[in-house]
Structure formats: C-alpha cells, structure tokens
Amino acid sequence: MLAVVLGALVVPWLAMRMIVPTLERSASLGVRNYRGRMVASGLGLVWVVWCVGMLGVGRLLDVLDSALPAGGMLPYSVLPGTVPFVLVLGAFAFGFADDVYGSTDEKGFRGHLRALLHGRMSTGSLKLLGIGLLAAVTARSNVSPGAAGWKIALSWTLEFLAIALTANLVNLLDLRPGRALKFYSAVAAVCALSFAFWGQWVFAFEVAVALLGPVLAVWRFDLGERGMLGDAGANAMGVLLGWVVASILAPAALGVYVIAVLALNVVSERISFSRVIERNRVLSWLDRLGRLRADLEVAPSTNPVAQESSPKTSHHSETDDG
Numbered sequence: 001m002l003a004v005v006l007g008a009l010v011v012p013w014l015a016m017r018m019i020v021p022t023l024e025r026s027a028s029l030g031v032r033n034y035r036g037r038m039v040a041s042g043l044g045l046v047w048v049v050w051c052v053g054m055l056g057v058g059r060l061l062d063v064l065d066s067a068l069p070a071g072g073m074l075p076y077s078v079l080p081g082t083v084p085f086v087l088v089l090g091a092f093a094f095g096f097a098d099d100v101y102g103s104t105d106e107k108g109f110r111g112h113l114r115a116l117l118h119g120r121m122s123t124g125s126l127k128l129l130g131i132g133l134l135a136a137v138t139a140r141s142n143v144s145p146g147a148a149g150w151k152i153a154l155s156w157t158l159e160f161l162a163i164a165l166t167a168n169l170v171n172l173l174d175l176r177p178g179r180a181l182k183f184y185s186a187v188a189a190v191c192a193l194s195f196a197f198w199g200q201w202v203f204a205f206e207v208a209v210a211l212l213g214p215v216l217a218v219w220r221f222d223l224g225e226r227g228m229l230g231d232a233g234a235n236a237m238g239v240l241l242g243w244v245v246a247s248i249l250a251p252a253a254l255g256v257y258v259i260a261v262l263a264l265n266v267v268s269e270r271i272s273f274s275r276v277i278e279r280n281r282v283l284s285w286l287d288r289l290g291r292l293r294a295d296l297e298v299a300p301s302t303n304p305v306a307q308e309s310s311p312k313t314s315h316h317s318e319t320d321d322g
C-alpha cells in the first residue's frame with residue numbers, strides 16, 4: 001500500500017511541482033486559454049511520470065519479495081502488474097503529436113474522416129487511429145474462456161469501444177480549466193468505491209490512490225490557469241478511465257456505458273457541451289468550482305511569451321466542442 005502511495009501519488013506530485021515552473025519558462029510551450037491568458041502546455045506529462053512511478057513500484061516489490069527468506073511474502077499490490085502502461089503512454093504520444101503539430105482545420109470525427117477521404121492524414125486522424133489500435137490491442141474479454149465465441153467477441157468489442165470512446169469524451173471535456181479532471185475524478189471515485197462496496201477496502205484505497213494521484217499533482221496548476229492538460233494529458237487520462245470502467249463492469253452494464261458514451265460523442269458533433277453546461281445552474285456551478293473568477297486580476301505569467309502574440313491556442317480557447 002505504501003509503495004502505491006509513493007509511486008502513484010508522491011512521485012507525480014513532487015515531479016510536477018518541479019516541472020511546471022520549467023514549462024512556464026519555455027517559450028515553445030506557451031498557449032492561450034479560453035480567456036486569452038498565456039499558459040504552459042504540458043501538464044499531461046504527469047501521466048508519463050505516473051507510469052514510471054507505478055512501474056518502479058512493481059519492480060521494487062518484486063526485488064524486495066525475492067530478497068525475503070523462503071516462505072516470506074510481501075503484501076503485494078496487483079495494480080502495477082495489471083495496468084496497461086503501453087496504452088497510457090501510447091495515448092499520450094499520439095495526443096502530444098496533435099498538440100505540437102495539429103491544426104484546427106479539421107475537428108471532430110467528421111472532420112478527420114473527411115480529411116482521410118481526401119487523402120490527408122491529419123494529426124487528429126493519426127490520433128484517432130492510433131488510440132483505436134491501442135484500445136483494440138489492450139482490450140480483453142470479461143467472460144469465461146469457455147463461453148460462446150460471439151459472447152467473447154461482444155465482450156472484447158465493448159471494452160474496445162469503452163476505451164476509445166472514453167478517451168475522446170475526456171478530450172472533448174478539456175475545454176475549460178478543471179472540467180476534464182472533475183469528470184475523470186468523479187468516475188474514478190465511483191470505480192474505487194465499487195470495490196469498497198464488496199468489502200475490498202484495501203484494494204479500493206489502492207485503486208483510489210493510483211487513479212487520483214496524478215489528478216492531485218496537477219489540480220492546482222490546471223484550475224489556477226498555470227497550465228493545461230492538452231490532448232496528450234486528456235487522452236492518456238481518458239484511455240485509463242475507459243480501461244478501468246471496462247475492467248469493473250459486467251458485459252451488460254458495460255454495454256449501457258458504451259451506449260451512453262457513444263451518444264455523448266455523437267451529440268458533441270452538433271451541440272456544444274460548454275453551452276449546455278453554462279445554461280444549467282448546477283452544472284455551471286460545478287464547472288466553475290475552484291476556477292479563477294473571470295473578473296479576478298490574475299498575476300502575470302512567468303512564461304516569456306505571455307506578452308507576445310502567438311498563433312497557438314489551447315483547447316480551452318475553443319468556444320465550441322465540435
């Protein structure tokens with residue numbers, strides 16, 4: 001348990017505390033948020049640090065366990081050995097490519113598919129295909145091996161869709177400071193509590209720490225408008241959340257989840273999530289909770305390009321989710 005706390009919580013928190021000032025001083029990482037304020041991109045690096053920390057935890061436990069006398073066993077956490085780190089790191093890489101080289105010429109599923117039909121591979125198209133392939137490789141079947149072939153195929157398809165669609169949904173929500181983090185945290189908390197409901201308190205605590213550690217590491221920087229997750233962070237966060245949900249839910253419940261997430265992805269092509277949230281009093285209050293007030297004087301950014309005109313804009317600057 002202590003090892004998971006160190007790898008998933010302490011290491012990301014300390015790392016981001018040291019990395020963010022460097023990001024803020026980097027002229028190449030300056031982007032404008034939804035208020036026109038210059039912020040540093042790169043908060044998504046927390047997921048790379050998290051992967052390294054979690055893998056380090058697993059290796060440390062293996063070494064310590066092998067050093068014990070015969071018959072001695074450490075209280076072992078199964079988390080480092082089961083989390084698909086390749087999925088998280090791969091999603092980060094494809095999102096990072098879109099952050100650095102992408103444009104706003106093509107947006108949404110339709111825009112990227114249109115580009116493909118015209119023989120153009122946008123970074124958004126590359127991201128969708130890449131994350132889709134990663135989801136297909138890491139998806140498993142939650143039914144017994146002896147089940148009928150169609151049941152195994154259906155279960156695998158649902159998990160694949162859960163991972164891919166959740167990644168895109170979290171990315172769509174990353175239009176305002178803290179919005180994607182709040183959605184992710186709420187679903188992650190429910191996942192952890194589901195283990196506590198069945199009496200697995202220790203494992204529930206480990207899952208909560210593992211999933212929410214990176215959030216705590218970047219929370220104040222995102223809501224304080226000192227940085228942004230970008231596609232790299234949002235997609236890495238989304239694939240992990242989709243994988244966790246798919247691992248917990250039974251096929252029938254997962255089918256309901258996939259339908260709901262698919263509907264939200266489709267609706268986003270026509271309706272702005274930001275407008276819906278702003279028109280609902282409860283959703284608007286939750287969305288603004290912890291954020292800087294629009295009329296609040298913000299201290300000048302330490303980013304050297306803060307006073308310069310820059311063509312780069314963050315997803316937080318978009319007025320429409322499509």
